[in-house]
Amino acid sequence: MSLLTSLARLRALEEGIAQPIATVxxxxxxxxxxxxxxxxMSGEAxxxxxxxxxxxxxxxRLLVVTQPRNxxxxxxxxxxxxxxxxxxxxxxxxxxxxxxxxxxDPYERVLDAPQILVPNQAGIAFVxxxxxxxxxxxADGPYPVPETVPLLGRWLTYFGERAAxxxxxxxxxxxxxxxxxxxSGQSGxxxxxxxxLMAWITTGPSDDAEDPLVWPPAGPxxxxxxxxxxxxxxxxxxxxxxxxxxxxxxxxxxxRLMWQAVxxxxxxxxxxxxxxxxxxxxxxxxxMAAHIxxxxxxxxxxxxxxxxxxxxxxxxxxxxxxxxxxxxDDPLVMAEYRLTGEAFAGExxxxxxxxxxxxxxxxxxxxxVVVKTDDPVRLAPGTALGTPQRRxxxxxxxxxxxxxxxxxxTKGMGRGKTPAPGSVPEVGERVxxxxxxxxxxxxxxxxEAEATPWTHGGPPREYTPSDEDALEEWS
Amino acid sequence: xxxxxxxxxxxxxxxxxxxxxxxxxxxxxxxxxxxLDGAGIDKDATARHLGFPAPFGxxxxxxxxxxxxxxLVKADxxxxxxxxxxxxxxxxxxxVAYHDVENVGAHLRHAHTRALFDRAARDEHDSGTIYDHxxxxxxxxxxxxxxxxxxxxxxxxxxxxxxxxxxxxxxDGQADPAAVAAAARQAAVYVLALRxxxxxxGHDPLRVxxxxxxxxxxxxxxxxxxxxxxxxxxxxxxxxxxxxxxxxDRLVEGLPEELTFxxxxxxDGLPTRPAAELADALRRTTARYAPDCLSTCDLxxxxxDEARQEGACDLLGRQVxxxxxxxxxxxxxxxxxxxxxxxxxxxxxxxRLLRNAERLRRECLA
Numbered sequence: 001m002s003l004l005t006s007l008a009r010l011r012a013l014e015e016g017i018a019q020p021i022a023t024v025x026x027x028x029x030x031x032x033x034x035x036x037x038x039x040x041m042s043g044e045a046x047x048x049x050x051x052x053x054x055x056x057x058x059x060x061r062l063l064v065v066t067q068p069r070n071x072x073x074x075x076x077x078x079x080x081x082x083x084x085x086x087x088x089x090x091x092x093x094x095x096x097x098x099x100x101x102x103x104x105d106p107y108e109r110v111l112d113a114p115q116i117l118v119p120n121q122a123g124i125a126f127v128x129x130x131x132x133x134x135x136x137x138x139a140d141g142p143y144p145v146p147e148t149v150p151l152l153g154r155w156l157t158y159f160g161e162r163a164a165x166x167x168x169x170x171x172x173x174x175x176x177x178x179x180x181x182x183x184s185g186q187s188g189x190x191x192x193x194x195x196x197l198m199a200w201i202t203t204g205p206s207d208d209a210e211d212p213l214v215w216p217p218a219g220p221x222x223x224x225x226x227x228x229x230x231x232x233x234x235x236x237x238x239x240x241x242x243x244x245x246x247x248x249x250x251x252x253x254x255x256r257l258m259w260q261a262v263x264x265x266x267x268x269x270x271x272x273x274x275x276x277x278x279x280x281x282x283x284x285x286x287x288m289a290a291h292i293x294x295x296x297x298x299x300x301x302x303x304x305x306x307x308x309x310x311x312x313x314x315x316x317x318x319x320x321x322x323x324x325x326x327x328x329d330d331p332l333v334m335a336e337y338r339l340t341g342e343a344f345a346g347e348x349x350x351x352x353x354x355x356x357x358x359x360x361x362x363x364x365x366x367x368x369v370v371v372k373t374d375d376p377v378r379l380a381p382g383t384a385l386g387t388p389q390r391r392x393x394x395x396x397x398x399x400x401x402x403x404x405x406x407x408x409x410t411k412g413m414g415r416g417k418t419p420a421p422g423s424v425p426e427v428g429e430r431v432x433x434x435x436x437x438x439x440x441x442x443x444x445x446x447x448e449a450e451a452t453p454w455t456h457g458g459p460p461r462e463y464t465p466s467d468e469d470a471l472e473e474w475s
Numbered sequence: 476x477x478x479x480x481x482x483x484x485x486x487x488x489x490x491x492x493x494x495x496x497x498x499x500x501x502x503x504x505x506x507x508x509x510x511l512d513g514a515g516i517d518k519d520a521t522a523r524h525l526g527f528p529a530p531f532g533x534x535x536x537x538x539x540x541x542x543x544x545x546x547l548v549k550a551d552x553x554x555x556x557x558x559x560x561x562x563x564x565x566x567x568x569x570x571v572a573y574h575d576v577e578n579v580g581a582h583l584r585h586a587h588t589r590a591l592f593d594r595a596a597r598d599e600h601d602s603g604t605i606y607d608h609x610x611x612x613x614x615x616x617x618x619x620x621x622x623x624x625x626x627x628x629x630x631x632x633x634x635x636x637x638x639x640x641x642x643x644x645x646x647d648g649q650a651d652p653a654a655v656a657a658a659a660r661q662a663a664v665y666v667l668a669l670r671x672x673x674x675x676x677g678h679d680p681l682r683v684x685x686x687x688x689x690x691x692x693x694x695x696x697x698x699x700x701x702x703x704x705x706x707x708x709x710x711x712x713x714x715x716x717x718x719x720x721x722x723x724d725r726l727v728e729g730l731p732e733e734l735t736f737x738x739x740x741x742x743d744g745l746p747t748r749p750a751a752e753l754a755d756a757l758r759r760t761t762a763r764y765a766p767d768c769l770s771t772c773d774l775x776x777x778x779x780d781e782a783r784q785e786g787a788c789d790l791l792g793r794q795v796x797x798x799x800x801x802x803x804x805x806x807x808x809x810x811x812x813x814x815x816x817x818x819x820x821x822x823x824x825x826x827r828l829l830r831n832a833e834r835l836r837r838e839c840l841a
Contacts (some may be wrong), residue, residue, distance in 0.1 A: 042540075186791070208818065232535050
């Protein structure tokens with residue numbers, strides 16, 4: 001958290017309403033998102049109790065395990081979940097585009113991808129565990145389950161893992177996205193409560209948000225009081241109808257909140273780089289679909305050494321790119337870097353568009369721009385700069401003194417003797433320059449999995465599905 | 476009457492559990508909590524009486540599952556536990572004696588635990604013993620707190636291991652990091668208590684291993700799996716915090732003579748003390764609220780309410796507080812940001828940053 005966000009939190013506390021910390025939306029929002037609110041049986045690692053889900057706010061589907069200790073009912077529930085989610089996922093696979101690549105074969109990428117919205121981080125973790133507990137099951141063999149169950153398990157695992165990828169919007173938690181755009185007047189810990197965070201953003205803080213009788217928890221954990229007083233007696237009595245209705249009552253308030261959260265986020269204009277990140281999501285989703293279609297085995301329980309290293313490198317690159325893109329897309333995010341002196345903004349007071357360096361054939365056009373700024377610039381002469389106003393442009397800091405910064409443009413002004421029209425900012429224009437640049441970073445050279453050195457455990461064993469996996473207890 | 480007993484008054488004392496001590500060490504600067512815990516006051520009942528009941532409760536399903544799992548591990552004289560210890564510690568455990576200290580009357584239990592451990596530490600050739608529910612004591616700020624004995628200690632050849640049985644799952648070798656961290660902190664409390672007891676008895680305290688045995692259900696089943704968890708770091712933190720903790724005596728000295736947190740329980744055990752009076756009494760002690768209290772302290776909602784009324788930056792979390800270094804109240808921080816308040820000595824830098832931040836926010840949101 002930056003000082004800018006801290007200040008917004010203080011202001012929120014004073015004014016009694018959350019304050020914006022972004023001027024554009026930094027996540028993709030699907031036209032047809034799948035809102036999913038899972039509930040877990042208390043005390044169990046990944047035993048489902050219920051879920052409310054659907055793509056339309058007026059048409060939620062409620063799935064309930066009416067006897068949570070019954071393994072068969074649990075698998076039946078998972079099959080019901082698959083019957084809802086798999087057609088939704090599948091509906092995006094029909095429309096594709098061919099993407100040409102340098103040095104590689106072209107591939108098919110879906111035109112649009114699914115998006116699953118859950119209330120909070122714990123919801124994402126639960127989806128991942130649900131995936132883990134179902135992806136190794138088998139439709140044949142000693143303990144058969146419907147064949148959609150392991151398939152769903154693989155997709156849930158995929159979405160759960162992708163949710164950890166910085167900037168991905170395939171599966172995302174409402175509290176996380178809201179928290180990226182608004183600062184409430186409570187702590188980050190309390191922001192994990194969807195009802196509390198929504199109250200801060202919409203009407204102002206309310207202690208009702210923490211009262212499970214007014215706002216039941218957004219899951220996956222249920223309210224212990226509800227468990228003791230309602231659920232336990234209903235399960236004891238074996239009253240399926242009562243259980244279903246009780247759980248509907250626990251889920252419906254969160255269902256309404258989730259769609260309200262969607263409305264709030266939709267109200268923000270989309271950031272310029274969101275489309276690009278969504279394109280990567282579409283590519284990743286297409287690759288997963290192709291993987292399944294080719295009959296590849298379920299994801300391993302744990303990554304091998306090479307797979308883990310390359311996943312980590314991918315995530316680091318994505319994180320760096322996400323941070324830079326957000327700053328370029330959003331002046332309020334860029335302001336954090338202006339505060340620390342890594343960026344500055346101001347008005348152009350002087351230009352020398354035809355300034356050049358070198359003589360004769362090595363003569364190069366290097367337009368100079370002087371910017372007047374109130375920001376504390378902490379950049380050394382020679383630092384490479386980029387600017388959100390002209391993303392293709394490259395520049396270099398020449399000198400910063402007394403609120404006047406001289407910048408030399410080094411890239412993106414054409415090859416002629418005079419700069420291309422519009423490529424050099426005019427006097428009076430407001431510009432922003434920053435040392436943050438989203439430079440392409442190559443992936444690290446890693447050996448093939450089969451060549452994993454002994455220091456890293458040697459080549460990982462190939463996965464062969466076994467009856468033992470399929471039989472794994474699920475109590 | 477001892478001053479601490481006077482603070483508790485007629486309300487029966489509440490024993491500590493390792494969880495409470497681990498939490499106490501997490502917020503050592505909180506004088507209110509130190510006093511209440513030192514006096515053995517039932518914070519849960521206090522919070523409820525004040526109208527700020529603690530937000531924790533445990534689902535009956537979780538309790539049932541936890542108990543069933545513990546029973547499974549301890550069944551047949553801890554047979555399952557023994558099998559795991561044998562594999563994990565690579566020890567040639569042939570036969571093991573089983574002592575359940577719980578069978579001894581409560582007031583004798585601590586003395587009995589001491590005697591048992593003393594004997595085991597003397598007898599190097601002992602074949603191995605499992606102690607269930609040993610009652611250990613730990614001195615906190617000058618007063619001995621007795622720990623709820625929901626733990627098992629294992630001894631072989633004069634070496635001791637603390638065994639913690641928890642019902643959160645270990646899935647593919649990974650468990651919820653927060654749950655493991657909490658278990659490690661608690662286990663460290665037991666390790667420390669056992670080490671101090673051995674030292675008092677004249678034995679080498681390092682005979683208690685710093686590797687504790689954590690027993691959890693594996694994957695999605697009820698089958699237990701044991702893992703060694705190194706708690707050296709937690710031990711170091713705990714020892715440092717305990718030694719740093721302001722001596723309770725000094726805290727008590729600063730309080731008015733007549734101050735008491737007595738709930739004045741009636742014949743039915745329900746508190747009869749006017750809640751407003753109790754709240755006033757509590758406000759005479761200084762709390763140090765942080766949002767982390769919401770998951771560890773029964774009085775959290777009371778202290779949060781107090782922090783709200785004071786407009787303290789603590790409400791927003793440690794990170795915000797640290798970032799505002801030295802500016803304690805919301806009003807003060809916003810005054811510095813707006814430039815309506817002159818920075819005090821030492822606040823020049825943060826005031827400059829806040830003013831800059833305010834300028835940038837206004838510019839971007841205009």
